[in-house]
Amino acid sequence: MGGDHGPSVTVSAARRALKQHPDIELTLVGRPEVLEPRLRDLDLVDEPRLHIHAATEVVDMDESPAVALKKKKDSSMRVAINLVKEGVVDACVSAGNTGALMATGKFVLKTLPGISRPAICTALPTITGHTHMLDLGANIDCTPEHLLQFAVMGSVLAESVDGNPRPSVGLLNIGSEAIKGNEVVKQASQLIAETRLNYTGFIEGDDIYTGKVDVVVADGFVGNVSLKTAEGLAAMVNQVLKSNFKRNLFTRLAAVIAMPVLNRVRHTLDPRQYNGASLLGLNGIVIKSHGSADEESFANAIKIAVIEIDQSVPKRISQELHQHLSATGDGA
C-alpha cells in the first residue's frame, strides 16, 4: 500500500513479476476495498498465484517509525512483516517509509545472531557492471564492529546475487593527504582484514562507480550522503543534456539522431534496474523499493526478493558470521 503511487504501481508490478517468475506466489497486503478494484482492472481476480491479505491501516511516508510501530499494528507494512515471521510468506517487499520498515523489521523479525545493526544495501551501476553498497542510512553512528558486520553481510549478498565466489570488499574512506581517515574506519579496516573476506582495503568516493570493488562498506551517514549526491548529480547531468538538446531546431534534430545512443546510455545507467534495497541482518528477507518506483522498478525489487529467497541470504549471513566468529574466537 505504501510508496508514492500505492497499489496502482504495486499491483501491476505484481502481475509483471508473476510472469517473470513462474514459480512464485504473491500476496498483496492492504485494504481489500482498494486492492480488489485494481485486480479487476488488470483482470487478475482469478489469478491463482496472487492473493490478498487484509490490513486496515497504512503507514504514512513521513510518519515517525516509533509511532508507526506503536500505533499502527494493522498497517500493511506490519502485517506483511508478520507474515514473514509466521512463515506464511518468504519475503516482504515494500515501497513504504524506510525508517518504519526497518524499525518494524527489527521489532518483529529481530536481527540475526551476531548482528547488532541491520543495514540497507543496494546495487549501484559501475563502469564494469555493478557494486553493492551498504549502509545507506539505517545507522549513523557506527562502531568498527558494525562496519565489520556490514562487510560480511555485503559480501554474502554479492556472492548470492551475483554468483561471485569471492567478491572484493572495500571500506569507504577519504584520501586526503592530511589525515587518512578517522579512528573508526582505521579500526574497522584492521578487523575486516582479519576475516577471510576478500578485503582490498580503503577506497575513496570516486572508486565506487569505477567498479573497483564488488562491495562498498560505509557508515549510514556517509553512505546515504554518497548515494544522494550521486542521485543529485545524475539528475543534473540529465537536465543539462535535455535542455541543451532542446535549444533549437538543429539541436532537436541532433537529439533525434543521437536518441538511440542516448537511450542505450540511459538504460545502462537506469536506476530502475537497480531498484530494491535489502534490509540485511534481519532474521528474514525484507526489500525496500524506492518510494517513487514505477511498475518496472517495483518488479525489480520483487526479483531481488526472489533471488534472496532462492539463495537463503539470511541463513548464509548467519553461517558466514558464525564461521568468522569461531575462527577469531570473538563472541561479540
Add this chain to the structure above:
Amino acid sequence: MGGDHGPSVTVSAARRALKQHPDIELTLVGRPEVLEPRLRDLDLVDEPRLHIHAATEVVDMDESPAVALKKKKDSSMRVAINLVKEGVVDACVSAGNTGALMATGKFVLKTLPGISRPAICTALPTITGHTHMLDLGANIDCTPEHLLQFAVMGSVLAESVDGNPRPSVGLLNIGSEAIKGNEVVKQASQLIAETRLNYTGFIEGDDIYTGKVDVVVADGFVGNVSLKTAEGLAAMVNQVLKSNFKRNLFTRLAAVIAMPVLNRVRHTLDPRQYNGASLLGLNGIVIKSHGSADEESFANAIKIAVIEIDQSVPKRISQELHQHLSATGDGA
C-alpha cells in the same frame, strides 16, 4: 613546482593569467634552473610582471605533511607561503600536496581569530549555477562549533566571490526517515540558526547539485566522500557516453552530429572552470589547484586568488565572525 605536471603547466597558466588580469604580478616560486628554460620557451624572460623566487626543494605529492613541514624548509610550497606571511605577495596558489599545503599554511600563517580549523572550500556546478561546498577533507572529526565556523566562512566566500549579498547556507544531513542526523549536525544546526546568516536548514546529498543553497556545510569526511563520489559518477557517465557513441558507424555519425551539443554540456559541467579550492580560515589567502590541473584550470585557480585578494576575504571572515561572536556574547 607541485602538482602532477609541475612547471610545464604552471608557467603557461601564469602567462594566461597575466593576460587575463592586467593589474596583477606573479611570482613563480621554485628551482630557477627548471623555471628559467620554461620562461625562455614561452618567451616570458622579459615579462616585467613575472618574477622568479628561488626555492631549492619540492614537497612530494605523497609526502607526509608533518615530514614536509619539518624537513623541507626550503620547499617551493613553504617559501611561497612565507612570502604571503611577509606581505611580499598577497596570495599563494599551489597544485601540490593538499595536506602539506594546509599544514604549512596553518603553521606559517596561523588561523584567523575565532577559527579553530581552516577548511577546504570549492565551487561546484549546479543546475542553476554553482554552489560553494566545505569542508572537503581537511577536518574529519568536527564539532558543532567547527561546522558553525565553516558556515560563516562559506557564506563570506559566496558573498565575496559571487557578489551575492545574502547567500543561503545549508547543512548536509541525511533524510532517512529513521533518524534525522547525528548529534553533531543537530547541534550545529541550532548554532547556525542563531547567527545572522541566511541559514535554510538541513539539505540532503541530492540537493547539492540542484543548487538549492549557495553554501553547503559538511564535515571533511562527508564532504570529501560526496565530492569524490560525484567525480567518480561523472567519470562513469562520460565513459558510458563515449563507449556508446563509438560502437559502430551509425553511432559515430550520431556523435559527430551531436558533438556541438555534447561539447556545450561538457563545458557547462567542466570541472576545470571550478578548479581552485580555498583554504579558508587561514590568516592569508591560499588556493589549492587540482594536482592534475591543465593550463586553463590552473589559471582559474589564480583567478580565484585574484578575486579573494580584491575582496579581502580573510578580513571579511574575521569581521563576520567578530560580529557574530559579539552578538552572541560567545568568545569561543
